[in-house]
Amino acid sequence: MQTYINGTIIVGNGEIIEVGTILVEEGKIKEVGQNVTIPENADKGWHTLLALEEAGVPFAITTDHPVVGSEYLMTSVAQAVKHGLSEASAWKSVTISSALHIGIEDRLGPLEKGKDADLVIWSSHPFDVTANVEKTIIEGELVFEA
Numbered sequence: 001m002q003t004y005i006n007g008t009i010i011v012g013n014g015e016i017i018e019v020g021t022i023l024v025e026e027g028k029i030k031e032v033g034q035n036v037t038i039p040e041n042a043d044k045g046w047h048t049l050l051a052l053e054e055a056g057v058p059f060a061i062t063t064d065h066p067v068v069g070s071e072y073l074m075t076s077v078a079q080a081v082k083h084g085l086s087e088a089s090a091w092k093s094v095t096i097s098s099a100l101h102i103g104i105e106d107r108l109g110p111l112e113k114g115k116d117a118d119l120v121i122w123s124s125h126p127f128d129v130t131a132n133v134e135k136t137i138i139e140g141e142l143v144f145e146a
Helices: 016-025 047-055 070-082 087-093 096-101
Strands: 009-011 031-034 059-061 119-122 133-138 141-145
Touching: 047 059, 047 087, 059 070, 059 087, 059 096, 070 087, 087 096
Parallel strands: 009 031, 031 059
Antiparallel strands: 119 133, 133 141
């Protein structure tokens, strides 16, 4: 297991709840990246995300691409919700927290005036693992339609 500190974030597991909470409180990091889809994280489980949510530590759900492909991101998010993560935290984990995670929160994250507003239209709720992407709009242009 490796834990990375990148000036503003910590990614990985180990003692992620305790260390992440302390570093966020001290203002040394903005948020924590959490990956529960790889085997060495099996002991952390979905309860790790619930503990981070309860502690108020911002986090991004990741897939460890290319080990687990990014196409499984919404499946990971849906599983987190299934195991008790609030939908609000789930949305934050793949919007503003993800933007913070890679340092582009000035232009991506929540839908706000002046930020990029790419849009995905789903066949049903995006956290439903049977949902399909019907349309994708990037920079105001339709780039995908099923």
